[in-house]
Amino acid sequence: MEIGRWRRQEAIALAIVLLIVVGLPAATLGYQFGLRPLLSANVQEVEIVGRLPERGGWSVETVRVQVGKPVRLILTSDDVVHGFAIGKMGVDAGWVYPGQPKVVEFTPQRAGRYTFYCTTWCAEGHWRMRGTLEVYDPQDPSAVNEPVDPPQTDWQAEGIDLDAPHLAEIFPAKRPSAARGAAIWQRTPELPTPDQVLARLDLRRQSPAQVFEMLQEDRVPDLALAPLGRMPEGDLWDVVAFLWREGTAAESVELGRELYQTNCAACHGENGDGQGPAAASLLSSSMERDLQGKHGPQSPADFTDARSMAGGTGMIYYGKLVRGGMGTGMPYWGTIFTEQELWALVDYLWTFPFDLSTQER
Amino acid sequence: MTQARAPASRRRRAPTPHPVSVPRFELTSIRWLDAILRWRPLQFTLIAATLGFFVLAILTSLVGTPVGNRNFGIIFVWIVWWALVISLLVPLAGRLWCAVCPIPAPGEWLQRRAFIAPRPLRTLGKRWPNRLKNIWIQNFAFLGVAVFSAIILTRPAVTGLVLLAFVLLAIGLSLVYERRIFCRYFCPVGGFIGLYSMIAPLELRVKDPEVCRRHKTKECYLGSENGFGCPWLVFPGSLKRNAYCGLCTECLKTCSMNNVALNLRPPGLDLLVSKERGLDEAYKAFIMSTCALLYSAILLGPWGALKDAANMEDWRTWVVYAIGFIAMNLAVVPGLFYAATWLSRRWARLSHAPTRQLFIDFAYALVPLGLMAWIAFSLSFVLVNISYALPVLSDPFGWGWNLLGTRDFPWTPYFPARIPYLQVPILIVGLIFGLYITWRIANEHASAPEQALRSVVPIAALLLVVTFGFLGLYLG
Ligand code: SF4
Ligand code: SF4
Numbered sequence: 001m002e003i004g005r006w007r008r009q010e011a012i013a014l015a016i017v018l019l020i021v022v023g024l025p026a027a028t029l030g031y032q033f034g035l036r037p038l039l040s041a042n043v044q045e046v047e048i049v050g051r052l053p054e055r056g057g058w059s060v061e062t063v064r065v066q067v068g069k070p071v072r073l074i075l076t077s078d079d080v081v082h083g084f085a086i087g088k089m090g091v092d093a094g095w096v097y098p099g100q101p102k103v104v105e106f107t108p109q110r111a112g113r114y115t116f117y118c119t120t121w122c123a124e125g126h127w128r129m130r131g132t133l134e135v136y137d138p139q140d141p142s143a144v145n146e147p148v149d150p151p152q153t154d155w156q157a158e159g160i161d162l163d164a165p166h167l168a169e170i171f172p173a174k175r176p177s178a179a180r181g182a183a184i185w186q187r188t189p190e191l192p193t194p195d196q197v198l199a200r201l202d203l204r205r206q207s208p209a210q211v212f213e214m215l216q217e218d219r220v221p222d223l224a225l226a227p228l229g230r231m232p233e234g235d236l237w238d239v240v241a242f243l244w245r246e247g248t249a250a251e252s253v254e255l256g257r258e259l260y261q262t263n264c265a266a267c268h269g270e271n272g273d274g275q276g277p278a279a280a281s282l283l284s285s286s287m288e289r290d291l292q293g294k295h296g297p298q299s300p301a302d303f304t305d306a307r308s309m310a311g312g313t314g315m316i317y318y319g320k321l322v323r324g325g326m327g328t329g330m331p332y333w334g335t336i337f338t339e340q341e342l343w344a345l346v347d348y349l350w351t352f353p354f355d356l357s358t359q360e361r
Numbered sequence: 362m363t364q365a366r367a368p369a370s371r372r373r374r375a376p377t378p379h380p381v382s383v384p385r386f387e388l389t390s391i392r393w394l395d396a397i398l399r400w401r402p403l404q405f406t407l408i409a410a411t412l413g414f415f416v417l418a419i420l421t422s423l424v425g426t427p428v429g430n431r432n433f434g435i436i437f438v439w440i441v442w443w444a445l446v447i448s449l450l451v452p453l454a455g456r457l458w459c460a461v462c463p464i465p466a467p468g469e470w471l472q473r474r475a476f477i478a479p480r481p482l483r484t485l486g487k488r489w490p491n492r493l494k495n496i497w498i499q500n501f502a503f504l505g506v507a508v509f510s511a512i513i514l515t516r517p518a519v520t521g522l523v524l525l526a527f528v529l530l531a532i533g534l535s536l537v538y539e540r541r542i543f544c545r546y547f548c549p550v551g552g553f554i555g556l557y558s559m560i561a562p563l564e565l566r567v568k569d570p571e572v573c574r575r576h577k578t579k580e581c582y583l584g585s586e587n588g589f590g591c592p593w594l595v596f597p598g599s600l601k602r603n604a605y606c607g608l609c610t611e612c613l614k615t616c617s618m619n620n621v622a623l624n625l626r627p628p629g630l631d632l633l634v635s636k637e638r639g640l641d642e643a644y645k646a647f648i649m650s651t652c653a654l655l656y657s658a659i660l661l662g663p664w665g666a667l668k669d670a671a672n673m674e675d676w677r678t679w680v681v682y683a684i685g686f687i688a689m690n691l692a693v694v695p696g697l698f699y700a701a702t703w704l705s706r707r708w709a710r711l712s713h714a715p716t717r718q719l720f721i722d723f724a725y726a727l728v729p730l731g732l733m734a735w736i737a738f739s740l741s742f743v744l745v746n747i748s749y750a751l752p753v754l755s756d757p758f759g760w761g762w763n764l765l766g767t768r769d770f771p772w773t774p775y776f777p778a779r780i781p782y783l784q785v786p787i788l789i790v791g792l793i794f795g796l797y798i799t800w801r802i803a804n805e806h807a808s809a810p811e812q813a814l815r816s817v818v819p820i821a822a823l824l825l826v827v828t829f830g831f832l833g834l835y836l837g
Binding site for chain 2: 006009010013014016017020021024025028029032045047049059072074076077078098099100101103
C-alpha cells in the first residue's frame, strides 16, 4: 500500500521534472523556431540590436528580405539611445531606447542594397553604425547587389577637386540678407526679373563669389545689370542672397533642415558653426589636434565662415555629402540619402552664410 | 508511530523549555503548519516551482536576447530573485531559499534515485576532506563571482553559463560525495545567505537537546524510513545557529521523537553563539561588507573609470581593478579591522584574550551592518529596475512574444528620488544593531562594564566610519 503510494508519487514527480527540464525548452524553442515561422509565414521578423560602435554596432549588419514580403524589424539597444532609419526607403524608426523594443514594419518595393544607419549621435564612432538591407527579388536576382539610386555625378569629369580648399578672394563682411536684397531689387526698376537672371546662372555649380563678380561686372549673358555694379558691395551681397533664396524651393530647404538637424548638427552644430556637441570629441580623438591645433582639417566645417562659403559651390557640398570626408569623422551619405535629400541638405547649408528669411532682421 | 505521537501531545500541553532563555514561539505548534512541513512532497513541490523558473532563466539567458533588461534570465535572477532573497527571505526567514533552491536538486535526486521517497543514498561514497570542512572555498567562490559580477549581471549568456556551471558542479559533487557538498562548501550564494541567516528571527532547533543526547539512533543525521539524514551534514541535536541548516525540514520528518521545531525568536541571536565562530566565517563577514561597499562605490559612486574597469572595458585596467578588489576584501578591510581589534585589546587591557580571537569575535558585529548595507544598496537598483519584470514575463526571450499582454509595459523607476531616504534609516538600523552586537561580544571578554565599553570604542569607531562611507555613497 505504502510502496504503491511511493511509486505513484515518484512517477508523478518524474513526469513533472521531465515536463520542466525537457518539455519547457522543447515547447519554447519549438514554438519560436518551428511553429511561429509557420504561423507568420508571410511576415519576416528580424531582430536588430544596437550597440555602441566600439562594442560592435548593429548586431545584425546584413539583413536580407524579399521584395513584396512584409518585414517586421524588432529594434533594441543594448546601451545608449540609438536611432534607426533605412536610407532611400523612407523607413525611420526614430529613437530606440535601451531595453525598449521598437517594432517597425514595412514592405520593400524595390530590389537592391539599402543602408540602414543610426540617426542619433551615440558615440564618437556613431557614423560607423551602419548595416545593409538586401532586398531580393526572385524575378531579378542580381539586383540585390546593386546600390539603390547611386549618385550619378562624376566629379572628375566636372573638374571638381572635393578636397581642395575653396576660399574666396571676395566675400561678404557681414551676413547678407535676402530680404534686404529683395527690397533693393524692387527699388531698382531697370533690372530684369530675378527669374530672368536665374535662368542664366547655375547656382549649383557657381559659388556665391563667382555670382557676385558676374553681377558686379555685368557679365551675365544677354542681360544688362549695370545698376548692380554701381552698388556698394554690402548691398550687392544682399542681392546675391536674394537670388539664392529665389533659386531654392522652400520645401527643399525645410527637408534639408530636418535632415541636417538629425544627422549633421551633432558635429557641425545646430547653427552650422562647426561647434556641435560631438565636435570636441572628434577633435580630441584625433592626433591632428595636437599637430594642427583646433582649426586643423579634422574639425567639422564651419558653414557660417563667409570666406569659405563664398568660395564653395553646391556641387562641392553635394560631392562631400555623397563621398564623406576621408580621414575626418564625416560619414559618406551617398548610400543613405536620395538625390533629392542630398540637394535638400545642400540647399539648407546656404541658410548659414546667408540670411534667407523673407523678413529683414 | 506511537513514539512519534506521544511527544506531540506533550508539546501541545506545555512548550518545551529552551536552553537559551529568550522568548521563542514554536511555529510547529500550529497544527496545520506542522502538517504541511511534515508532508513529504513539500520540498519537491516547492523545488519543482523554482526549477521551472530556473530552467526558463537558463534557457532565456543562453538563447534569448542579449539585451539584459529584456531577458528573463537577467531580470528574474539578478533583480527579482535577488530582491526577494536579500530584502525579504534572508532577513525574515534565513536560509529558506536554500530549502527551495533548484540548483542542488538534480544532483540530490540522482544520489537519492528518488524525488520524494526516502531511499539509501548512492554515491561513490567518498568523504569530504576534513581540512576543507570550512567555508574558505565558498569565500573564494563568492569573491570570484563578485569580481566578474559586472559581466555576469549584465550579459545574459554569462549568467546562463554560470548557473549551468553551478548545477553541473553540484551534480558532480553529489555523485562523488554524500549529501549536499555543493551547498555546504561551494555555493557562493549559500555563503552569503548562511552568514546573514544568523540574523533571521526564524530557526530550526531541537526542542530539548537532552532528548537528543539520549536518543541512540540519531535518525535526523543518519536518516530513517521517514526521511533522509540531514542533507547539510548538520546534527540538529547540537544545532545552535542558522548558518548551515538549509531548512529543508527533513529532520522534522525523520525525528521519531518529535523533538524538532521551527521557532520564531528575537533576531540576531546566533551572532552571540561564541563557540562556533571561526576565521573562515569572520572573513565571510569582511568579504560581504567590503563587497557591499565596493559595489556601492562602483555603481552609485561618481567614479566612471571604476565602473568602466569593473565592466572589463579593457582587460589591463580590469586586472588592476580585480587585484584591488581582492586586496580590499582580503587584506585592507580585515587589516583595518585587525588594527581596531588590536587597539581595543590594548585600550581595554583584554590581555587574557588573544587578539586573533577578539578579531574573529568582533567580526560578527559586521554582520547586521553588512546585511543592511546590502539591502540599502540593492534598493537603489531593484526599485529602479523592477518594472522590467512585467515585460519579460510576457516576452521572456525578447523575441517579441506577448504572453500576458505586458510586453510594452514601459520602464518605470519607482521612487528614484526617495531611495536615499529609505537607505539611510536602513543603514542606521544596521549600525545600531552592529553596535549592540559589538557590545554583547565585548561583554563576553570583559570583566566589568567599563572594560567592555573601552573595548567597544575602536570597533564602534570603525563601524561608524564604514557607515559614513556608505551614507556618502547613497546621498551622493
Ligand atoms: S533531533 Fe530527533 S532524531 Fe535527531 S537526535 Fe534529536 S531526538 Fe534524535
Ligand atoms: S538541520 Fe534539518 S532542516 Fe536543517 S538542513 Fe539539516 S535536515 Fe534540513
